[in-house]
Amino acid sequence: MLDKTQLIPENTLITNSPEEGRALAVKIARLTIKITQPNAEIRDQLRPVYANDAAMLIAIGQTVALEFSTISKANNYWR
Amino acid sequence: MLDKTQLIPENTLITNSPEEGRALAVKIARLTIKITQPNAEIRDQLRPVYANDAAMLIAIGQTVALEFSTISKANNYWR
Amino acid sequence: MLDKTQLIPENTLITNSPEEGRALAVKIARLTIKITQPNAEIRDQLRPVYANDAAMLIAIGQTVALEFSTISKANNYWR
Amino acid sequence: MLDKTQLIPENTLITNSPEEGRALAVKIARLTIKITQPNAEIRDQLRPVYANDAAMLIAIGQTVALEFSTISKANNYWR
Amino acid sequence: MLDKTQLIPENTLITNSPEEGRALAVKIARLTIKITQPNAEIRDQLRPVYANDAAMLIAIGQTVALEFSTISKANNYWR
């Protein structure tokens, strides 16, 4: 439990590759939802709502794109 | 009460780590809502509305992503 | 009335602190609405509409986040 | 009519001040709508629709914020 | 047909002026819709839907603003 982070896994934006950076973007987007709705049961109920709704899937895509923009810059685009 | 800030806690964007930076992003997003709707009772009524609505949780995620982008740059990505 | 600005108070993006920069972000976001709907009476009618609507409060938060991103860069993040 | 621009007035992003830059942001946002809906009569009918709708006023604010971000960078924030 | 591009006309983000850059922003925004809905007949049916809807016109404006931000940076703001 020591020094455990809730919002940014491993407390860093630096990753080894674009793929890992993208996975981090997905993860931190989900962790924001978790902190806003801490009840796991309610989150479980909401999951099928957005996973089956075209508009919400697109909105999730926009969120991930925003997070990935930040992570990509942090990693100097893995150039 | 001296010099108390309402919008940016401790009046700085600089944090010690990505985790703290993310927590700040969440906090300043909430403070914007507070200044727009200063009535605590009404905010308490609205909280379950967005915390139980998939689309609104996603929209909150977009807001936090935008704030975090700014805070990350301010901290040179904690590199 | 001399040289009075309508959209950017004091005609500058430079502020003394993050808190003042955030307040400016809120202000210029409101001034955009004012120029789009110049009728004060109608704006007064619309205020409770968005201040009591969770989705709109979130959308206002996104707008302020975008303005704050620009103002933060202008001030080199008050580093 | 010589060299008349339709999308960017005077064909430049450079302005003398933040206030003028903001006015340009508002103007180019409107010109995008004009090119997408070239019929002036229909635009006149739509104007009261968005000017009296809180959600749309906020969305216009987001558009102006995005345009202003670009114009501010172009002008090196008028520092 | 040789080397014909579908998404970025002339395969470059560099333009001679802000006006041309803005026109490119509008064009690539449209080409994304074209690749997502390749059926020209359906696109023709959808056009009056968004051209007569205030909220959609605003959303198109946001898209063009985002594309223009990228194109402006690519051209170093035509300074």
Place this chain on the structure above:
Amino acid sequence: MLDKTQLIPENTLITNSPEEGRALAVKIARLTIKITQPNAEIRDQLRPVYANDAAMLIAIGQTVALEFSTISKANNYWR
């Protein structure tokens, strides 16, 4: 299956041209939806929903614009 990526094809943001960069933006936007809704059958059902809806086509365009912004920077705008 060795080292296969799920989110970023070929695990790089670097492309040969704007056209390829734009195609990558479209692809990674789709892969985010795929990871959020892994059921191919449901995705097939949702496709006509968004491809025939003007508002969703515009929202997809915003997502692609955001992804393309990141990819363009990664490639130094192919200048």
